[in-house]
Amino acid sequence: MKTLNRSWAEVIARYLIGLAVGLGIALLIVMANGENPLHFLMVVTDASFATGDSALNWLRWSAPILLSAVAYIIPARAGIFNCGVEGQIIVGALCAAVVGAALPFGGIPGLITTALAGLVGGMMYSLLPALLFVYFRVSEIVTTLMLNYMAVLLCNLMVRQFFLARNADGSESITVTSTPVRDDVMFGLLSPGSSANWSIVIVILITIGTGIWVLKTRSGYELTAVGESPGYARQIGVDFQKTQLRAFLLSGSIGGLVGAFEVQGVLSQYIDGAFANMGWNGLLAGVIAMNHPVAVVGAALFLGLLENSKLAVAQFTGVSPYMIQFLAATLILVVAVDPARKLFASLKRKAMRDVRQ
Numbered sequence: 001m002k003t004l005n006r007s008w009a010e011v012i013a014r015y016l017i018g019l020a021v022g023l024g025i026a027l028l029i030v031m032a033n034g035e036n037p038l039h040f041l042m043v044v045t046d047a048s049f050a051t052g053d054s055a056l057n058w059l060r061w062s063a064p065i066l067l068s069a070v071a072y073i074i075p076a077r078a079g080i081f082n083c084g085v086e087g088q089i090i091v092g093a094l095c096a097a098v099v100g101a102a103l104p105f106g107g108i109p110g111l112i113t114t115a116l117a118g119l120v121g122g123m124m125y126s127l128l129p130a131l132l133f134v135y136f137r138v139s140e141i142v143t144t145l146m147l148n149y150m151a152v153l154l155c156n157l158m159v160r161q162f163f164l165a166r167n168a169d170g171s172e173s174i175t176v177t178s179t180p181v182r183d184d185v186m187f188g189l190l191s192p193g194s195s196a197n198w199s200i201v202i203v204i205l206i207t208i209g210t211g212i213w214v215l216k217t218r219s220g221y222e223l224t225a226v227g228e229s230p231g232y233a234r235q236i237g238v239d240f241q242k243t244q245l246r247a248f249l250l251s252g253s254i255g256g257l258v259g260a261f262e263v264q265g266v267l268s269q270y271i272d273g274a275f276a277n278m279g280w281n282g283l284l285a286g287v288i289a290m291n292h293p294v295a296v297v298g299a300a301l302f303l304g305l306l307e308n309s310k311l312a313v314a315q316f317t318g319v320s321p322y323m324i325q326f327l328a329a330t331l332i333l334v335v336a337v338d339p340a341r342k343l344f345a346s347l348k349r350k351a352m353r354d355v356r357q
Contacts, residue, residue, distance in 0.1 A: 010344050015288075017339055022330035026323060035319050044324075047312035048305050056194035060266070062304025063196075063203045064258050068282020069300050070210050071254035073291045077214060078247040079227035084129060084144025085255040086279025087151030088122040092256025094155045095121030096263045097270035098163055100181030110185040115260045122256015123249050125151065130248035134241050140248075148279075156272055165269065176272035187265045197265035206254065211293035223247060255279065281307070284328065288335055303328060 027037040048058035068085050075082045096118035103110050129147060132138035156176045163178040187197040214220040225233040226243050233240065259275060267274055281303050288302075289295035306328055310321040 010341060013343070014335060014338055014341070017343075018331045018334035021334045022327050025330050026327040029323065029326070030317075030319055033319055035317055040313070040317055040319060043312050043316045044305070044309040047309040051193075053191055053193035054308075056191050056196035058301075058305055058308045059200055060194065060196040061307040062301050063200045064262060064278050065281045065285055065303050065307070066207055066297065066300035067203045067254060067258045067261070068279050069285035069289065069296045070207055070282075070293070071251045071258065071279075072283045072286040073289070073293060073296060074210065074214070074223070074254070075244070075247040075251045076286060076291045077224050077227050078244050079230070080133065080244060080248055080251075081141050082126070082129075082144055082248065082251050083141055083283070084126060084147050084279075085251065085258075085282055086275075086277075087144070087148035088125050088252045088255030089259040089262075089275050089279050090151040090155050091125040091259070092118035092122035093259030093263050093267075093275055094158065094178070094270045095256065096260035097178045097181060100185045100263065101163070101179040101269075103182060103185065106182045106184030110182060111187070111264065114181065114185045114264055115257065118256045118260025118263070119253045120256065122259065123253040126248055126252025126255070130245055130252070133248065134245045152272075155270065159270060159272070163270070176270075178270035180269045181263060185264060186268060187261070195266055199261040199265040203261070206257075207293070207297065214293050219243075258282075284332055288332060 027040070030037045030040045046054070048054055068089065071085045071088070072082060096114050099117035100110070100114040103113060125147065126144075129138075129140055129143035132143055133140040159176050159178050165173040165177045165179050167173060187199045190196045190198065190200070214223065222233065222236075222238045222243055225236070226238060226240060230240070258278060262275060262278070263270065282300075285296055285299040285303050288299040306324045310324050313319055313324060314321045
């Protein structure tokens with residue numbers, strides 16, 4: 001029991017030290033800009049906690065980060081570093097936007113069909129890097145990074161050529177924006193005063209289901225064994241290629257759902273640039289959580305709080321909203337360095353010396 005408690009203490013200390021150092025550096029920069037650091041903190045927290053609608057907006061920004069993080073940690077536990085969730089989100093968003101605009105029916109069937117279009121789009125876009133990695137051991141980092149850039153260019157080209165929205169006067173839109181989806185394939189809002197919608201409930205269910213699968217089922221155990229103990233996984237007869245291919249495609253599917261939910265919940269159409277950094281924020285949440293399906297919830301909520309406060313920081317302080325990204329990056333850097341582990345190791349050595357004496 002003592003070992004377990006000490007382990008939890010190390011994990012908690014890791015995050016607390018990272019948060020303290022990151023916040024301290026950020027507040028020093030805020031003070032250097034002539035801004036009151038307490039006012040800055042109040043603006044950041046009020047953006048998510050001042051009212052019920054503020055809290056719902058916080059959940060609205062946390063949900064895509066959480067689902068993107070789930071898309072990242074599934075293959076990560078199998079030893080796969082999928083950097084392509086960003087591109088899979090974009091492709092999924094376009095597929096959902098095109099299908100949602102072209103469907104001859106709406107309601108629950110239309111809503112499900114549109115979401116499935118995003119899911120399939122994300123899965124198919126992950127198929128090429130998955131096959132290259134599983135069967136030819138081509139670096140998944142290289143292929144998925146390159147496919148992120150291709151996703152933006154290809155989707156924008158498709159919209160410009162075939163699906164560009166038109167203005168009220170019939171002229172084509174100047175921005176790269178697709179035709180809006182049907183109103184009856186959109187998720188309803190949880191509150192008229194916020195942009196949070198019912199897709200958040202599905203995100204929560206997917207996250208819970210992923211946690212149960214990874215931590216409590218045989219196939220989830222095999223997934224983790226492939227990533228952490230390849231030799232042991234082979235000894236117990238785990239099919240490496242099947243397990244890693246399944247994890248990669250499942251990751252792409254969930255990434256596509258992120259894009260579909262953004263279209264069906266908030267945007268109502270594909271908009272160039274609207275999905276930027278969603279995949280990367282999910283990856284960061286997964287890294288902060290060390291690929292744990294429970295810890296990822298806290299990481300996503302924290303990053304969602306920062307994302308939700310960007311507009312408020314820009315409006316009510318003299319600090320650049322990029323300070324929010326700086327704070328998140330500093331936290332991740334300190335967590336990666338992990339001074340807590342060094343601290344606990346030093347304390348253990350001191351305790352052992354005291355016992356010997």
